[in-house]
Amino acid sequence: MLLHLLVLAPFVSALLMLASSGFDSKSTARLAIFFGILISALSVLSIVLGPQSTEAIEWFRLPGTSVPIFYSLASHGINSWLVFISSFVSLVALIAAKDSFGLHYKNFSMGVFALMGAMNGSFLATDAVLFFFFFEAMVLPAALLIAAYGGADRKRAAMDFAIYTLVGSAPMLLALWYMLSLSSGASVIELALVAQNLPSSTKTLLGFSFMLAFLVKTPLFPFHGWQAKAYAEAPSPLSAVLTGAMSKVGVFGFIYWLLPVFDLSASIQNKVLFLSLFTALYGALVAMRESDAKKLLAFSSMSHLGLVVAVVFTGSTTMLSTVLILMVAHALSSSALFVLTGVAERFSGSRKLQEMGGYASKNGVFGFLFVFAGVASLAVPGTIGFVGELMALISFWEFWPTLVLVVGLCMIFSVVYTLRFVQAVVFGPLKKSKTPCQRLSVSDALAVGSLLLLIILWGLQPNWISKSLQNPVEITTQNSLQELESEEAVLAEPIQVEVSQDAF
């Protein structure tokens, strides 16, 4: 029931927002925030209650093969946290958008709720078709919101976003169709069984088709063309949702839908690992040169997520908890930074770093929060990011010590660009501003403040997060365990084995 609510409540909220007043944006905002708080509370509840699943309801049946497609949801450690992230970051976006959207707030909140529902659905789905349904359902609200409320170049941004993600997930759909024509169902186990019996070249091809969808969504290096533009042109609260929550769907896809289904060979996994590390470096380097504040954040996100995906493919024993902590850290700090950058953009009337500066002298609270968020994204000890990056370093060390150098380089670069960014926005002489920058609205401060509070809280108590992963092993991974015991995978890289023994 709880899981159904987590998926359906956002959609119902979106419908209810339709009935709200378009002219009284204040009360509309109150209503939306109320719904947001409710859903976030539900997601916290689902973390507290631990793993659970719903009864499988037959959604429809494919006529060709009589494969039943189920509407069934299940939560386990990692995805209940991701649902929390998506609900909470959306709530923050709803709060942050309160003052800047005016009459458009109603439509914006509907879009955000629809996006939230789609994200929650794709995190919780246990059926591949259902997963794909929600995965693709994210495109429409996100693209519409960018196209409707974005910056000057929003048309290109929305079109690029839509085309990249649609084209990127097309091979996955084709692969899914192919596998369904051989399968008796669409759960992870059944797909893995199908993959197991395929010749390895076919399996690799199918694996790449799945992978592409996640590579585009996350995004990793050659597939990131949509990202900077979309994050930059989207209104800041939406950018916060896109980077804070939507990009996690890609990472989640790697963990839950790619690795357990296809036991990719070690060399492929290593290649993806290097690609992700390269992405991390590339993102950091571009971020150092970027002069557009939101694009800088976009590339910084890309760098961080590259690191996360790299950890996924190290196959370390603590992979899941590391990845989860890194994702939570990135979601909290990057969405805080995006919201604050939105405020700075309002102050200066431009996204250019040269036209921002000195806001700390006029607005202490803003300065404090901004520096705090910046430092948090640097993974300073005491923040959750520190815990995550430390664990990531350990994973890389176990994998191949040389990698730690590369990762360390990324981290140093991230210090450089973040401090440059903070300095350019907050310190220095006060640049002339479009709107008086004395006030940071209470709602913005509250939204960002709650994010930062969580960063500190979990920075001091990271085992609250990792503890939820130590629940009993769930069925889906047992299958991959059997698979791996037999083959040369033992020689190569026992990723899934480790995953299933330890982490869930």
Add this chain to the structure above:
Amino acid sequence: MPFNFINLSPVVILAIGAIVSIVLEPLLKNTSKHRFIPWVSASFIVLAAVPYLFAVQADIHSLFTMNPLQRLLAYGVLLSAFVGIGGIQFTLAKEQSRGGEAYGLLLLATTGVLLMLHSMDYLALFIGMELASFPIYALVAYRRKSQEGNEAVFKYFLSGAVFSVVFLYGVSLIYGATGSTHFASVVLEGRENLYIAGFLLVLFGLLFKAGAAPVHYWVADVYTGAPVSVTAFMAAVVKVGALAALSSVWLTIPSTMLLKHTQSLEIIILSVAFISIIIGALSGLAQKSIRRILAFSAVMNAGFMVLGLLLPNFSNHSVHLGPMYFFLLTYAIASVGALTGISYFSGENDEKENLDSIRGMGRTNPLVGMSVIVCLASLAGIPPVAGFMAKFVLFSGLFSAQYHAVAITGFLLSIVAAVYYIRIAYVLFASGQQPKETLKHNTPDSRSYLLKLGVLLTALSLLILSVIPKIGLIV
């Protein structure tokens, strides 16, 4: 049971409705025609939907038949007709047209389509086809002074007449080969070739109506020449009628012929589908006129739908048309919704239906705008709308039937096509260059109620069909 009143009554009700609408027309003042008649016609459509709830699976004089799949499509046709009434009312009221015959004509055409849908005899099918075609010729030329309209109807009428003759010639050959005009009749000894010739002529007569390549050449011009609201109605119902009839014919190919010619039939369908998809997907990209874009989308979708004839496994002679009908249903609802919504935005004489001139219209009319977007998303096959489910089911069927290459090319081209739907959707909600003077019709608001209701209904039914696909996907 030789005669089944319940099964026949929807057709009868619609026919009575058509007569009533036409008889009412001269009795009313010009100013009140468009206020009154549409509601009468629309209520007859709603009324006609009721008996379907109680329909039983039975034949009528072995001319017409009824089964759950046909009933499903009949609902789609009635919904399209309902939305079509709304669109035509709005268009005519906007132009202060003095004639009110359009509603009666629309009901007559709907009657014809329902007959096509239910027929199991070539002559019954032919009567239904002509009953559907003639009112639509008149509707296409409803703007008598418009040059495009005249060109469109001239093309449509001439080529339609030619293909009616082709169809009829095919029927006569089939009659020669079987001694009956019934779909499922036994081919006489030694007359297989005659039957095949007749069958192919019938096939292409129906494919012409459905607008599939290579007999699609009329589609773009006719869709562009007709008033947008008529295009909406015609695009949906004619396609449903023609493809439903085609599939009933397809299901009854005599087994003697089927065994011998499975492969050639397969090749014919595959190549029709392939050409349609390619032509539709690539020609649509360069167009500016929304009607033209949707015309090519119609060609492409016709290609997808005929692929449904080969499922689940034609080479083993097992055919089940659930996926095809589901696709047809979602396509009909989405295209009628999208085009009717566009007709709401298209201004005087539908002159403003280019991508540039509807810019930002959705912002001022969010209800119609959002409904149009839902319909376009369905055409593009983006979740969470029913079009995605329809494509998903159809393509997964193609994969199971081992048509991998066709499925992959078709799907990739459908993504190309998705781009032009997204472009329309984007333009609707882009910030307008001419934001203020948007919708200054001299139309009183009440003349758009039916349209708004209808468009909203299409969007809602598309969403419902995706949440509960079992309604539309009869396995």
